[in-house]
Amino acid sequence: MSDLPGPDTPDRVALVFWTLARVLAACAGFILLLTVTFLLLGIAPAEGLRSLWAGAFGDAQSGRWYAVSETLVKATPLLLTALGVTVAWRAGLFSIGGEGQLLLGAITATATVRLMGALPGPMLTLLALVMGAAAGAFWGWIAGWLRVRRNVQEVISTIMLNYIALYLLGWLVDKGPLQESARRVAQSDPLPSTVLFARLIPPAWSDGIATRLHSGVLLAFLAVPVITLLLFHTRTGFGLRLIGQNAEAARTARYPVRALRLQAMALSGALCGLAGCVELLGVTGRLFANFSPGWGFTAIPVALLGGLHPVGVLLSALFFGALTAGSGNLARFSGVSSVLIYILQAVAVLAVVGLRAYQALRARSEGD
Amino acid sequence: MRRARDTVAAPSPLVAPSDPSSEPVLRMQGITKRYGATLALDQVDFSVNRGEIHALLGENGAGKSTLMHVLSGLTRPDAGAIWLEGREVRLTSPRQARAHGIAMVHQHFTLVPAFTVAENLQLDRPVVDPIERARSLGWSLDPQARVHALPVGAQQRVEIVKALATDARLLIFDEPTAVLSPPEVEELFVVLRRLRDEGRTIILIAHKLAEILAVSDRVTVLRRGRNVVVCRTAETSAPELAGWMIGAPRALDAAADGDGGGSVAGEVSDPVSPASHAVPVPAEGPASRAGGLVVRGLTVPGDRGEHAIRMLDLQVRRGEISGIGGVDGNGQTELAEALAGLRPIAGGQLQWDGGPFRPGVTPRIGYIPQDRRRAGLAVTLSIAENLLFDAVREPEFRIGPFLRRGALYRHALALARQFDIRTGDLNLPASALSGGNQQKIVVARAFRSDPELIIAVNPTRGLDIGATRFVHAQLRRARERGAAVVLISTDLDELMALSDRAAILASGQLTELSQQAVRTADIGLLMGGMRVSG
Numbered sequence: 001m002s003d004l005p006g007p008d009t010p011d012r013v014a015l016v017f018w019t020l021a022r023v024l025a026a027c028a029g030f031i032l033l034l035t036v037t038f039l040l041l042g043i044a045p046a047e048g049l050r051s052l053w054a055g056a057f058g059d060a061q062s063g064r065w066y067a068v069s070e071t072l073v074k075a076t077p078l079l080l081t082a083l084g085v086t087v088a089w090r091a092g093l094f095s096i097g098g099e100g101q102l103l104l105g106a107i108t109a110t111a112t113v114r115l116m117g118a119l120p121g122p123m124l125t126l127l128a129l130v131m132g133a134a135a136g137a138f139w140g141w142i143a144g145w146l147r148v149r150r151n152v153q154e155v156i157s158t159i160m161l162n163y164i165a166l167y168l169l170g171w172l173v174d175k176g177p178l179q180e181s182a183r184r185v186a187q188s189d190p191l192p193s194t195v196l197f198a199r200l201i202p203p204a205w206s207d208g209i210a211t212r213l214h215s216g217v218l219l220a221f222l223a224v225p226v227i228t229l230l231l232f233h234t235r236t237g238f239g240l241r242l243i244g245q246n247a248e249a250a251r252t253a254r255y256p257v258r259a260l261r262l263q264a265m266a267l268s269g270a271l272c273g274l275a276g277c278v279e280l281l282g283v284t285g286r287l288f289a290n291f292s293p294g295w296g297f298t299a300i301p302v303a304l305l306g307g308l309h310p311v312g313v314l315l316s317a318l319f320f321g322a323l324t325a326g327s328g329n330l331a332r333f334s335g336v337s338s339v340l341i342y343i344l345q346a347v348a349v350l351a352v353v354g355l356r357a358y359q360a361l362r363a364r365s366e367g368d
Numbered sequence: 369m370r371r372a373r374d375t376v377a378a379p380s381p382l383v384a385p386s387d388p389s390s391e392p393v394l395r396m397q398g399i400t401k402r403y404g405a406t407l408a409l410d411q412v413d414f415s416v417n418r419g420e421i422h423a424l425l426g427e428n429g430a431g432k433s434t435l436m437h438v439l440s441g442l443t444r445p446d447a448g449a450i451w452l453e454g455r456e457v458r459l460t461s462p463r464q465a466r467a468h469g470i471a472m473v474h475q476h477f478t479l480v481p482a483f484t485v486a487e488n489l490q491l492d493r494p495v496v497d498p499i500e501r502a503r504s505l506g507w508s509l510d511p512q513a514r515v516h517a518l519p520v521g522a523q524q525r526v527e528i529v530k531a532l533a534t535d536a537r538l539l540i541f542d543e544p545t546a547v548l549s550p551p552e553v554e555e556l557f558v559v560l561r562r563l564r565d566e567g568r569t570i571i572l573i574a575h576k577l578a579e580i581l582a583v584s585d586r587v588t589v590l591r592r593g594r595n596v597v598v599c600r601t602a603e604t605s606a607p608e609l610a611g612w613m614i615g616a617p618r619a620l621d622a623a624a625d626g627d628g629g630g631s632v633a634g635e636v637s638d639p640v641s642p643a644s645h646a647v648p649v650p651a652e653g654p655a656s657r658a659g660g661l662v663v664r665g666l667t668v669p670g671d672r673g674e675h676a677i678r679m680l681d682l683q684v685r686r687g688e689i690s691g692i693g694g695v696d697g698n699g700q701t702e703l704a705e706a707l708a709g710l711r712p713i714a715g716g717q718l719q720w721d722g723g724p725f726r727p728g729v730t731p732r733i734g735y736i737p738q739d740r741r742r743a744g745l746a747v748t749l750s751i752a753e754n755l756l757f758d759a760v761r762e763p764e765f766r767i768g769p770f771l772r773r774g775a776l777y778r779h780a781l782a783l784a785r786q787f788d789i790r791t792g793d794l795n796l797p798a799s800a801l802s803g804g805n806q807q808k809i810v811v812a813r814a815f816r817s818d819p820e821l822i823i824a825v826n827p828t829r830g831l832d833i834g835a836t837r838f839v840h841a842q843l844r845r846a847r848e849r850g851a852a853v854v855l856i857s858t859d860l861d862e863l864m865a866l867s868d869r870a871a872i873l874a875s876g877q878l879t880e881l882s883q884q885a886v887r888t889a890d891i892g893l894l895m896g897g898m899r900v901s902g
Contacts (some may be wrong), residue, residue, distance in 0.1 A: 235771060238753070238760045244749075246745065249742075250757075251758075252743040253758060
C-alpha cells in the first residue's frame, strides 16, 4: 500500500500481474457462485446470466444506452455514500451512519426548496445541494463529537442517528410539514422541475428511450478525484490516514487527533448527505417514506470491496450498480422477486471476503 | 550464608539455604528461553518451599516475568524441567497450571471492568465461596459493585480473591504493590502473611527492596536471565540485594562477555573502578552549558488520575545529557510526556532558556517514545510515510493545500540514508523492517529538525549492538550541537555511558546521583525505592 511515487521495480510489475490475476479469479468465482445460486432458485443459469448482463449493459434487442445509463444511475448514490464510508473508515472511525446522513441530506434539500422557492432554479439547486451536504455533515459531526468528548463508540451512535433520521423522515412526510398538499400518501409534493438535474442524454440519441442519466451522476464521479486528492495529496488526508492506523502515534507526533476525527466524520457525513440530494434531485424528484432502499448500508460492502481507495470504490460502485440494474431486469423477466439482488450482492461480497481470507491465510503460512 | 555473587558465567553450586523440615513444593531446573537473539532465561534454577513467601528480584529484563510466565503456562521454555510436589509436570497452558493449583495475580488485572464483582469472581469457576473467602481475609467485597467503579486497591483484592477462590496452592504476585498506596501495601502484606500461614506458597515478583525485606522469607535474585543468588531474607540486607540485582561494574562485565544484552562495551569514557559506577560531574562554566530546561515542583497525573510524578525538580542544560534511571512504572512515561508537552500537568513550572516553556516552539522538541509500536510508528503505513509524520506539516513541503509528494519522497530517502535505515524500498510497510530499523525511523524523526530539547525513553531497547551504538552516537552528536538531552532509561550501562549527570526516578521522585562516583549498591538502593544516607 504505497502512496508515494517510487522506482519501477520488477516487484511492481509482478504486483500488477497478480492484481489482475486476482480480479479475474474473483470474476470467475463470482460467475460460479451465481450459477449455483440460479440453480438453487430454479432459474436456468445461462438464461439468468444473460438476463443479468442485459439489464446491466444492454443487448441488441433492448438497446445499450438505457441499460448502461441505469447502471450508472444505480451506482451514483452508492458511489457517494461509499466514498463517505471510505473517509471515515480510513480515519479509523467505523461509521455505519451513511443511511441516516443520506436521508437527512434529502430532507434538508426538500425543505430548502420548499422554503426558498423564490430563488431562480440553478441557484436553488446549488443551495439545496450545499444545505443537504451540510446537514449530512452535521449528522456525522454529532457522532464524531460524542466519540471525542464522551468516548461513545461511533458504531453505536451512528446506528442510533440512522433511526432518528429515518423516523424524522417518516413523520415529516406522513402528517408532518413536508407531506404533499393532497395529504393522502406519505410523500412530499414533487419538487419544481426547474431545480431538478438535467437529463444528459436526449431520447433521440438513445434509441428513442428516455434514460434517467442525470447531471448529478457527474457530480458523483467528480467526487472520486476530489477524495483521492484529499486523502493522498493533502496534509489533512495524511493526518486522517495516520489516526486511522495508529491514533496514539499521531497524538505523540502532535497531531490534533480529536479535530481530525471530527473532520473525518463531518466530511463522511457531507458525502452521504450529498448522495441523498443527488438522488432526490436526479431520480425521485420528491421525498417519501421509503426514500432509500438502504444505500447507506450497502455502501459499507461497496467501500470494503473497493479496498477503501476512491478508485477501487468507483469500480466497486459500478459493479454494484450493474448488479442492481441487472437483477432488476432479471426479476422482470424471470418472475423472481427483485429481493434477489440482495442475495446476489451478498454472494458477491462473500466471494471477495472468501478470497481475502484465503490470501491472508496464505500470507500467514508464508510469513513464518 | 552462601552466595554466588558475580559468578554468572560459571555453573555455580547454588545451594539454597532450605529448612530441612520443608521440602521444595516447586522446583524449576535449567529453564532456558530464547527470544530471537536475546537469551531471556539461561539455565535458570528456581525452587520454592511450601508455606513461604519467596521474593523474585531483578531489574527490568532480568527474566523474572518470563520465568513466572513459564510457571503459569503462558510461555513454553526451550529447555528445562518443572517439578511440583516431587512430580515432574508439563505446563503448556494457563488452564493446566490452574489445574495444578498455580494462579497468577497479574499486575494488569484480568477483570472485566463492566461486570460486577460477583460476575468477575464466577469467571474462573470458584470452588469456594469467594465472598466468604474474602471475609476470612478481613476484606468485605460488595458483590454487586461494578469493577470499573472500584479504586485500584479494591480491584486488586478482587483479583486476589479470584485466584484464591480456585483454591490455588501456589500464588504468583506480579509486582502487586506497583499500583498501591503505602497503607494499601501494608494491608496487602498482612494478607500475604495470612495466606502463608494457611500453608499456601507465595512467589512475589518485586523490585522494591524495602518490601522484599519486610515481607519475604527467602529471595532469589536474577540478573540478565541468570541465577545470581538464593538466600534467606533475614540474612541479607538492602545494600547486598541491590548489589546482586544490578551487579558489579557492568561496563566491564559487558566488555568481558561481549553479549548483546543492551549495553555497548567500550563506550564508557571514564575508567571505572570495580565497585562503582562513575557519574561525571558537569564542568561548570562553558557558555554552551547555559540555558536549557528548568523544572520546578512538577506534578503529573498518571492514567488512573494518581500523581505519577510528585513535586519533581529537574534541570537540563544545553550541551548536556541528563540521565534518568529507575525501574519501569515509576513515572517514566508520565515525566517524558509532560516534558514533551503531550500530557497536561497538575502543577509546577517549566522554563526554557529562562523564558516560557512552549513545547514544540520554544524549544523545538525531539521525542523518542518508550514503545515504538504503540506510540512511535504506524507500522501499516509505508516506511516513507512513517518518516514524514512531521515533514508533511511543514510549509516547504506544500503548494497551497497540496503536498509536494516528490520532494517529500526525496526527503524520506535522504533521512533513510542519513539514519542508515536499511531497506530496498521505502514504499514497503514499516512492519517489514526489523526492530532496529523501525527504531531508526523514530530516531530520524526525533533528530531531523535539529531539536533543542531531546527526550528519549529507552531509545535502544531491543536493539542490537550496531543499532545501539548508532542511536548513542546520535544522542552525543545532539549534545555537541548544544541540545539539552533527557535520557530516560532502565538500562544503567546506557545511562552511565552517556549521561553528564544522572538521577534515579523512583515512585515519581528524583534523586540526583551527585557524587563523583556512586557506589553500585547505592544505585540499586535508589532503584529499589530506598533512601541513601550521606
